[in-house]
C-alpha cells in the first residue's frame with residue numbers, strides 16, 4: 001500500500017501579470033522518484049520553488065501528508081525541515097568546513113546533539129565519496145565535489161523529500177556522473193525525490209514518473225517507457241528528439 005506524501009491541486013503562480021504556472025496538479029507517493037522535464041522557461045524551477053515556498057503560489061493547494069501548507073495555521077518550520085532542496089549553485093556556507101556544513105544545520109534546525117550530528121554527517125559524506133575532504137573549505141573543492149557535499153548536507157537532515165533543481169547544470173561534464181551516481185544511491189535508502197534535470201538518460205534510468213512541462217502546464221506524464229518510447233504529444237516528441245540527438 002503506497003502512502004501519499006503530496007497532493008498538488010490546481011497550482012498557479014504569476015510574476016506580475018505573467019502566469020508562469022497555469023494549472024498544475026499531480027500527486028507524489030512516498031519513495032517515488034519524479035522527474036520534471038521540459039524546455040527552458042516552461043516553469044520547472046518555479047514549480048519546485050513553490051513546493052518549498054521559496055516562491056509563494058498565487059492560487060491552488062499543496063497538500064502535504066493531509067494538510068494544506070498554504071493554510072495560515074500550518075507549521076512551516078517543521079515543513080521546511082522535512083523538505084530539502086539541492087540547488088544548481090550548491091549554496092554551501094563558504095566559511096565552514098565540509099564537515100561543519102553538514103553538522104551545523106542539524107544542530108540549529110533539528111536541535112541534534114553534536115555527536116549525533118557529526119556521526120550522521122560523516123556517514124552521509126562517506127556515502128557520496130567525500131570522506132577525504134571533511135576539513136576542506138568549499139573554495140578548495142570542484143563543482144562536482146561541492147554538489148556532493150550539498151547532497152550529504154541535505155540527506156543529513158532526514159528529509160521526507162528532496163527537491164533537486166538542475167543539480168548538474170553548473171558542472172563541467174566530467175563531474176556530472178559523480179553527482180548523478182550520488183543521487184542514484186539515494187534511491188537505495190528509499191528517499192522521495194522530485195528532480196528537475198536536463199540529463200535525459202539519467203531521468204529515464206531513475207524515475208518512476210516523469211512530468212513533461214510546456215508553457216506552464218503538465219502537458220504529459222507517464223513512466224519512463226511511456227514518455228521516452230511512446231510520447232503522445234507532438235511537443236514532447238520534439239523536445240525529446242532535440243535532447244536525444246545532442
Ligand SMILES: Nc1ncnc2c1ncn2[C@@H]1O[C@H](COP(=O)(O)OP(=O)(O)OP(=O)(O)O)[C@@H](O)[C@H]1O
Pocket residue numbers: 015020038039040041042043044045046047
Ligand atoms: N522571480 C521571477 N520574477 C519574474 N519572472 C520569473 C521569476 N522566476 C521565473 N520567472 C519567469 O518564469 C518563467 C519560468 O521560469 P523557470 O525558471 O521556472 O523555468 P524553467 O522551466 O525552470 O527553465 P530553465 O530550464 O531555463 O531553468 C520564465 O519566463 C522566467 O523568466
